[in-house]
Amino acid sequence: KQEVTQIPAALSVPEGENLVLNCSFTDSAIYNLQWFRQDPGKGLTSLLLIQSSQREQTSGRLNASLDKSSGRSTLYIAASQPGDSATYLCAVSPSGANSKLTFGKGITLSVRP
Amino acid sequence: EAGVAQSPRYKIIEKRQSVAFWCNPISGHATLYWYQQILGQGPKLLIQFQNNGVVDDSQLPKDRFSAERLKGVDSTLKIQPAKLEDSAVYLCASSFDRSGNTIYFGEGSWLTVV
Numbered sequence: 255k256q257e258v259t260q261i262p263a264a265l266s267v268p269e270g271e272n273l274v275l276n277c278s279f280t281d282s283a284i285y286n287l288q289w290f291r292q293d294p295g296k297g298l299t300s301l302l303l304i305q306s307s308q309r310e311q312t313s314g315r316l317n318a319s320l321d322k323s324s325g326r327s328t329l330y331i332a333a334s335q336p337g338d339s340a341t342y343l344c345a346v347s348p349s350g351a352n353s354k355l356t357f358g359k360g361i362t363l364s365v366r367p
Numbered sequence: 368e369a370g371v372a373q374s375p376r377y378k379i380i381e382k383r384q385s386v387a388f389w390c391n392p393i394s395g396h397a398t399l400y401w402y403q404q405i406l407g408q409g410p411k412l413l414i415q416f417q418n419n420g421v422v423d424d425s426q427l428p429k430d431r432f433s434a435e436r437l438k439g440v441d442s443t444l445k446i447q448p449a450k451l452e453d454s455a456v457y458l459c460a461s462s463f464d465r466s467g468n469t470i471y472f473g474e475g476s477w478l479t480v481v
Binding site for chain 1: 371
């Protein structure tokens with residue numbers, strides 16, 4: 255059974271800091287890995303998707319990396335801003351055509367002005 | 368482009384009562400998902416539809432939860448009778464195909480069972 259872990263559960267940093275959010279998963283047989291953002295009272299927004307054959311993806315100030323063999327992914331946020339405050343969730347989907355996502359519990363990020 | 372629509376946004380019911388949630392996916396999306404997110408947890412897949420057929424309902428508590436997707440478009444998730452532990456956000460999502468490469472979530476339906 256796939257398990258996804260995100261530690262720590264919460265993180266508070268000053269504005270402008272570069273930061274790394276970690277995600278680990280137990281079964282390396284994945285189809286893809288996604289990072290989502292969730293604002294309070296809202297649904298999830300996909301930030302970055304990494305296919306199993308890829309090593310990283312970039313979008314603006316965000317960079318996500320994937321190391322399948324070690325079961326790890328990181329989300330790097332450059333020059334953090336108060337608007338980045340949200341919960342960040344990592345999710346993996348299994349090999350094959352089934353897109354069922356297994357989520358971690360998320361990391362709640364607070365960026366202090 | 369309109370997003371995934373869900374209603375109602377908020378619902379408070381007493382235990383043993385019933386409740387239904389509605390979802391309208393993005394136009395043209397064949398795959399529809401219902402996820403349950405308990406406070407402090409990541410979302411858990413309840414059921415996945417491909418058009419109007421069920422792909423995965425292995426984590427759906429079938430003694431009290433039911434879902435349907437008529438005509439392969441809108442979907443309804445029903446809980447009857449509700450338990451206290453059903454208090455959660457019910458998230459509907461859709462994607463163009465089963466690969467789930469681009470998945471869009473609605474804002475969720477918040478259920479409180481008292």
